[in-house]
Amino acid sequence: MALKGRIGLAGCGNMGGALLKGMLAAEVVQAAQVVVAEIDAERAKQLNSDLGVATVASPAELSELDLLVLAVKPAYVAQAARDAAKALRPGSLVITLAAGLKLATVAAALPRGQALVRAMPNTPALVGKGVTAICAAPELAPEYLETAREVFGAVGPVVMVEEKLMDAVTALSGSGPAYVYVMIEALADAGVCQGLDRQTALTLAAHTVAGAAQMVIKTGEHPGVLKDWVTSPGGTTAAGLAELERGGVRGVLYKVIEAATRRGKELDKK
Numbered sequence: 001m002a003l004k005g006r007i008g009l010a011g012c013g014n015m016g017g018a019l020l021k022g023m024l025a026a027e028v029v030q031a032a033q034v035v036v037a038e039i040d041a042e043r044a045k046q047l048n049s050d051l052g053v054a055t056v057a058s059p060a061e062l063s064e065l066d067l068l069v070l071a072v073k074p075a076y077v078a079q080a081a082r083d084a085a086k087a088l089r090p091g092s093l094v095i096t097l098a099a100g101l102k103l104a105t106v107a108a109a110l111p112r113g114q115a116l117v118r119a120m121p122n123t124p125a126l127v128g129k130g131v132t133a134i135c136a137a138p139e140l141a142p143e144y145l146e147t148a149r150e151v152f153g154a155v156g157p158v159v160m161v162e163e164k165l166m167d168a169v170t171a172l173s174g175s176g177p178a179y180v181y182v183m184i185e186a187l188a189d190a191g192v193c194q195g196l197d198r199q200t201a202l203t204l205a206a207h208t209v210a211g212a213a214q215m216v217i218k219t220g221e222h223p224g225v226l227k228d229w230v231t232s233p234g235g236t237t238a239a240g241l242a243e244l245e246r247g248g249v250r251g252v253l254y255k256v257i258e259a260a261t262r263r264g265k266e267l268d269k270k
Contacts, residue, residue, distance in 0.1 A: 010068065018123045034053040034054065037061065058083060103135070122177055123177055134159075135166055145160075171256075188206075
């Protein structure tokens, strides 16, 4: 379903840009509906040229918005929200993408009673393979959540979570692509060490990770079951898995998610 009305985007970095391009590609919005507040003049010019969206130099220059997406870095969210507040039409919705910032923190910078949704998408939204968690205050009218689902559903699955779990979401799926890129890079490097050329190794590694993820999604089987499908007694996979366990990969991933979650909680205290 296409969204109606005027849509403003405050900030258009990696995440904001991925979301915008994903929504345009899925035709959830049309370029003529969108205005982006982008302080970087060169980037603003490129957005206008490449995507056909209107641009302004700051959130304070936005006007007549039915939907505002706050996609600036967490440190600048409150100021961007205050600057854009006058642009919000009655019945409008604000969506914040800021990692770590609670609904109450963002709401304090907006007009009293402003409809607000907190979301954590991830950068695979750029290729229509994102996943987004959203949350809102219990009293928010259902139609606003439905709008948020439309926005992020354009770029991948959407899940609802309680706000207390959003820092864990940020650590797992928001930051998660970076961890996977490290794994793909490491697998490819290891393949090169065993004699594969660089491009072949990278192609094999990337498609293996993508295919394995799709197996989990499409079959509905537990990853442990799928792992056993690949593992023959005494075979090559069993030998490789033994090294993974000796290296403590599971424990490291636990610590990665724990550290990122902890950092998310710290961001709202600055």
